[in-house]
Amino acid sequence: EEVKKLLDLKAQLGDEVVPQKFTLKTPKGTRDYGPQQTALRSSVLEKIIAVFKRHGAETIDTPVFELKEVLTGKYGEDSKLIYDLADQGGEILSLRYDLTVPFARYLAMNKITNIKRYHIAKVYRRDNPAMTKGRYREFFQCDFDIAGQYDPMIPDVECVRVVSEILRSLQLGEFVVKVNHRQLLDGMFEACGVPADKFRSICSAVDKLDKLSWEEVRKEMVEEKGLAVCAADAIGQYVCLSGGIELVDQLLNDEKLKKAKSACVGLEAMKIFLQYCNIYDLQKQVKFDLSLARGLDYYTGIIYEAILLGEEPGDNSSEGIEVGSIAGGGRYDNLVGMFDPRHKNVPCVGVSIGVERIFSVLEARLSAQKLKIRTTEVEIFVASAQKNLLEERMKLCKLLWDADFKVESSYKRNPKLLAQLQYCEESGIPLAAILGESELERGVVKLRDVESRQEVEVARDVLINEIRQRLGTKSA
Amino acid sequence: EEVKKLLDLKAQLGDEVVPQKFTLKTPKGTRDYGPQQTALRSSVLEKIIAVFKRHGAETIDTPVFELKEVLTGKYGEDSKLIYDLADQGGEILSLRYDLTVPFARYLAMNKITNIKRYHIAKVYRRDNPAMTKGRYREFFQCDFDIAGQYDPMIPDVECVRVVSEILRSLQLGEFVVKVNHRQLLDGMFEACGVPADKFRSICSAVDKLDKLSWEEVRKEMVEEKGLAVCAADAIGQYVCLSGGIELVDQLLNDEKLKKAKSACVGLEAMKIFLQYCNIYDLQKQVKFDLSLARGLDYYTGIIYEAILLGEEPGDNSSEGIEVGSIAGGGRYDNLVGMFDPRHKNVPCVGVSIGVERIFSVLEARLSAQKLKIRTTEVEIFVASAQKNLLEERMKLCKLLWDADFKVESSYKRNPKLLAQLQYCEESGIPLAAILGESELERGVVKLRDVESRQEVEVARDVLINEIRQRLGTKSA
Known part of the structure; x- marks a missing residue:
């Protein structure tokens, strides 16, 4: 099997070494991880895996590439960021873009109807790398998902509990988990008079509220997306709201929302969710926030996003790199069905831990404190x-x-x-x-x-x- | 960052699901690892990593793809098995073919002159998959290498000690580690009258002695490679020899070999190596074997290969899949220099553990005993x-x-x-x-x-x- 590898090499080395003509580098947007970085990554991933195992998760692995058609039509305009393999005869392949689509393909292909799994692996995006911001073309994703037909909000709240345990275990400082519900968003749009065919585009405008002001988002809705001014203003009155169960009760009595069935379904679900949060001692971190929309179109129920609230108390470094969103996820009940020949769905809810951001935060912290971590365990x-x-x-x-x-x-x-x-x-x-x-x-x-x-x-x-x-x- | 992923998907799901038109499969020569397989793999890799750490190794990671020119000219005729990425504008990239070339590139690029590292990662070869034999196009490699300018045979013997500790720890049964030396092989060819430009091709003929009889190999040497009959027969008298230090002493007194300087250098090195083997309690496993040649052309000193000797005692399964070579490696002192602009070499010695074969053996053993391993750790x-x-x-x-x-x-x-x-x-x-x-x-x-x-x-x-x-x- 290993016969005949690296032929000609000795010959080349025989008399004089062939001059090195190319720049010695890793491909654009990628990097090597040296012993220090690998050691930090291992210690972070070990702690994360310990939490996944505490919740009884298994792990699986899928190939780094998929048939191109598996990825086709899953990422919309971001499809242009997919790495394709050269056509060398045979199948047309692409590098995986995330771990969710391969997971859905795995479930459909193996007819698995329930599993709780984590998957930590690298994914590939031909994005313009902003490496100073910690954005790369090859990067780790770390996903935890629960697939199966279960009763409402029970696996959903466990995902948030998992995020909370991970962030505590990594001692990353204070954080908040914003939650919202896709059906409530849809119902809210309906109640505000948004035409149904504009739900998704208005939703992605709302999603920008973490970076833009309401004025800017309103402008985008009205000018770019052609939404009526009164509809936009109606949305504006809701998306500024955030709170706890009391806000759910208030909205359940809201005259406009009451009339939108999907809003009521979302609010009832949110109520159960927040009650379960109390049991799992998450009430201090979890915040029901109507401005949370999440970019992915495939969400069908609860959505959430964990956000770091700056440096923890006691840290004197005033630099403190901007971190923001550190984990996010939600329920996606219709993705597996896209792969099943009979469109049989497997309901799923999951969370993706932003491990690359966590690595960046911890690396910055180590370097600010001029600390090195040991790269061996020699005794x-x-x-x-x-x-x-x-x-x-x-x-x-x-x-x-x-x-x-x-x-x-x-x-x-x-x-x-x-x-x-x-x-x-x-x-x-x-x-x-x-x-x-x-x-x-x-x-x-x-x-x-x-x-x-x-x-x-x-x-x-x-x-x-x-x-x-x-x-x-x-x-x- | 996660904004706008998976667009259009909800739209597609809106009314009727788009029919699945393609076969639901993983690319040719690849597979998913389910929870059972992942659990087995993790437990094997954990034991292997424990041995690497016992010997003070660090770990690094490199990108899954490299600039194509990094791989060019390193694999001879096997270059056709390299997976290329499509030219989507920008750099021309290929998937890594092994972990050794990226390691050498890493050392040269970062001007690292000494490191002891392990690297466990998947590599890619567009080979004709023989999946029943456990051969895939995507598979794990598990390498341990010591780079640095040190005194003779000290790191070399530690690599064999590492192999021995790993095979014992995995309870894979009896094994032997065959060792030989490239300089001795060259000296032996010289002493037998092989022209210098035929050394490598005759060496790869010798390498086939684990699969072919001497008669067949002799025929290849004489008929295909044009070697003189007397030279072939002279080689035949050496390659049947194997033993311990006493064989080294015998060959040091061999009239023909005495005259080939390179043979003497190799034999003196082998003598030191075998003495160190005694100190590390490896004398029972290690066998000096003149028929061991190893396929890779880049070896410059000691070479070795660990071979499983069939099922361990007490195992009743009569099936027992063919395993053979389970680890191999050697010294390669000139590879890093190929990447350095000034051709500065970093001497290296290393070993690759055949983890895919180990997985196959253990999977077969579990299935023969109708055992399942737990895929979670729930208490x-x-x-x-x-x-x-x-x-x-x-x-x-x-x-x-x-x-x-x-x-x-x-x-x-x-x-x-x-x-x-x-x-x-x-x-x-x-x-x-x-x-x-x-x-x-x-x-x-x-x-x-x-x-x-x-x-x-x-x-x-x-x-x-x-x-x-x-x-x-x-x-x-």
């Missing part, structure tokens, strides 16, 4: 104080690996003691085991606490226990 | 014995999540008790907490051991401790 460095002790170091490494310790030693025959100890301090390795002629003769090892630089001699036969004890104390 | 299922207890179940879930337990409950308002208990048994959830009116009144919870079906009543105020204790006993 003991085996050092030698004199020359010609390589084999003795190797023997000790073997002994310690056998005892399941994480161990490193220099790959040089005769490294300098000072260089070895400096390496330990720079890498944050807690312990060093130092060998010298005299220690070997007396059957002891010099054990050094790297941070305090204190050294003690430990007899070989109690070495493993001594190390285990010291590491136990360190980690506690 | 407690919160059930209700009567109707209208949804909110009580939710309260208990919240309490248990807050205490960091992994908890599930039905998403239906009024699930049947039997269905809930069956789900627990099928999913292997160890405990069920059952709520009923009577329990609620008396401030207790019925705790059920799912396996034994025994139930006890536990007071609410000691519930968390009781669960913690029971789970502790279970996992111990």
Whole structure:
């Protein structure tokens, strides 16, 4: 299988190396993740996965590319951002654009009617990268979805609980989860006199309220989208509202909304949702907000978006990069049916955690505090104080690996003691085991606490226990 | 950022769903990994990563695609298997074919002169998929490499120690690690009278000895590659040899080899390597084997390949799929220089763990034993014995999540008790907490051991401790 790879290479290297003619770089909008970045990412993802597992989620994986037709007609005008593969004979393929469409394809193809799964993987968009803002053409998505025919709002509220547990666990500071309901939005548009064929375009105008003022959005509705002034003004009176259950009750008595069936359905659902939020202790974070619209067209029920409220108290860095939306999602009951030959739907609700933004926030925080995180987990460095002790170091490494310790030693025959100890301090390795002629003769090892630089001699036969004890104390 | 995705979709869904016209499938040579497969993969990769970390490795990540020219000229005739991206304006890109070339590009681009890193990621080859044999167009590679200018054979032997620890930790059964040295091979060819320009092609003929007989390989050398009969026969006398240090000593005294400088260099290196193997307790697995050649042209020193020796003792399944090579690697000192504008080399040695083969072996073993692995880690299922207890179940879930337990409950308002208990048994959830009116009144919870079906009543105020204790006993 691995035969005949990289042919001609040796030939090229034979006499003179072929000159490097191209710029040495990663493709536009992509980057390598070095050990520091990978370590940070792993620690963040570990915490997120722990929350997913606490809620009983499984995980699946799908190919990085799909048949192009699987993605066709799913992303509207953003389809131009899809990466296509070259036609090299055979199927026409595209790189995945998100994890939701492959998930829906997976459910339909395997006739799965209920599953609770998370999927963390990279997706691809030929967007104009704004890398200073942390926007890339290759980036991680981290999705948690519950598919299945269940009773109203029970899985929906669990998704918000999951977001809340994740944001707390990552200690990202204060946050709010705005919630709204697509049927309430539709009912509100109807009540305000928006023609049905304008619901989606007016909805995406409302979605801009997090970036534009009401005046600007109103202008877009009236001038660009041809909405009647009175309809726009009626919408303006609703989208400024936000609150809790009391607002739901108020709107249930609103004369205009009462007449729109879809508004009542949405409000009743929202009431149940907010009651469940109280049970899950989410009432302080969750805010019913009529201006929340969410961009995606496929939502059919509850929608939500978690927003970070700036730096947490106690952080003195005044820079504080703009973060905003850090997670979002909602219910999409009709997407799976698009893939099923008989259009059988599987109701779904899910949330996408904005892990790239979380990485950016945490990287900025580390760099503001001039902190580095460890990129290895080495517990003991085996050092030698004199020359010609390589084999003795190797023997000790073997002994310690056998005892399941994480161990490193220099790959040089005769490294300098000072260089070895400096390496330990720079890498944050807690312990060093130092060998010298005299220690070997007396059957002891010099054990050094790297941070305090204190050294003690430990007899070989109690070495493993001594190390285990010291590491136990360190980690506690 | 997420504005305007998936436009038109709702419009399409509006009246009638657009009929699905294409076959619902993943691209040729790819597949989805369901929860069972993902769980198995995760558990295997976790064990492998634990070994990498025990040896102090960091991890990095690189983009799934590279500039096409980065891959050009690295894979010889296999270049036709590279997936290209469509030219959509901008750079010309290809999907990565392995992790070694991106690693070399990463080192050169970032001027890194020493690092010990592992990288686990998918790679892409437009090969004819033999999916029954576990060969796919998208598959995992799992590489561990040590880059840096060090003393001879010290990092090299650690790579073999890493392989050995991994195969033991995965309990894959007996294995042997064949080792050889490229300079010894070159010296042997020279001593046998092979012209220098035929070294690589004769080397790849030798590489086929694991699949073909010597007679067939000899025929290829003589008839296809035009080697003199006497040279082929001379090679034949060497490639049947295998052994330990005693064989190295024997060959160091071989009249023909003595005259080839490169053979002596290789043999001296092999001697040091085998001595280090003794220190790392690898002497039983490692076998010096002159027929090992390895396909890749870029190797410059030690080469090795780990081979599984069939089913482990005690396994009764007589099927036992053919496994063979399960890891391989070697030293490649000149690859990084190909990317450096000044051709500065960084010596590297590494090993690639054949994780796809490992997955296949373990999947076959599970299926032969009719075993399933758990796909979630749920510890407690919160059930209700009567109707209208949804909110009580939710309260208990919240309490248990807050205490960091992994908890599930039905998403239906009024699930049947039997269905809930069956789900627990099928999913292997160890405990069920059952709520009923009577329990609620008396401030207790019925705790059920799912396996034994025994139930006890536990007071609410000691519930968390009781669960913690029971789970502790279970996992111990």
